Amino acid sequence: SPFGIFAIPAACDALATGLSGIGMFYVSAAVWQMLRGSIIFFAAVFSVLFLKKQLFAFNWTGILIAMSGLAMVGFAAIWDEGGREGQNVGLGILFIFLSQAFAAAQMVTEEMYVKSYDAPPSQIVGSEGLWGVL
Numbered sequence: 283s284p285f286g287i288f289a290i291p292a293a294c295d296a297l298a299t300g301l302s303g304i305g306m307f308y309v310s311a312a313v314w315q316m317l318r319g320s321i322i323f324f325a326a327v328f329s330v331l332f333l334k335k336q337l338f339a340f341n342w343t344g345i346l347i348a349m350s351g352l353a354m355v356g357f358a359a360i361w362d363e364g365g366r367e368g369q370n371v372g373l374g375i376l377f378i379f380l381s382q383a384f385a386a387a388q389m390v391t392e393e394m395y396v397k398s399y400d401a402p403p404s405q406i407v408g409s410e411g412l413w414g415v416l
Contacts, residue, residue: 285409287395292413294388301381308374313359317378320352324386332390 306314326345329335356375363371392410395401 284399285412287399288406288409289413291388291391291395291406292410294384294391295410296414298381298384298388301377301384305374305377305381308370309359309378313355313371314374314378316355317352317375318382319348320379321382321386323349324383325389328386328390329393333393 302314302318305317309317323345326337326341330337359371359375363369392406395406396403
């Protein structure tokens with residue numbers, strides 16, 4: 283399996299980590315940690331689109347319930363901001379959601395590579411680690 287293809291999930295990991303860190307500047311640690319749960323939405327959507335997985339009504343129901351909770355956390359964080367100068371909680375939330383989209387993209391591309399290139403998971407992790415160092 284080609285070593286170069288593993289640069290894609292490594293780049294997704296780097297972007298996810300960076301965007302998540304930026305998002306944490308704007309929100310509290312508790313809000314940041316809870317909003318990281320949005321990865322289930324992105325992973326589900328990307329799995330359906332790119333891996334052609336079928337999700338059932340109970341899967342989508344669970345995702346909807348989780349996203350409703352995340353929406354409540356996000357709105358509460360924005361309302362709690364209270365007009366303090368220098369705070370832009372909405373921007374932080376956007377960065378966190380973007381970071382989780384990249385993290386989900388990493389997971390989906392890894393699964394694609396494990397299946398299509400018959401690559402052992404240890405090779406994927408090692409190759410990504412090498413790309414991450416570069």
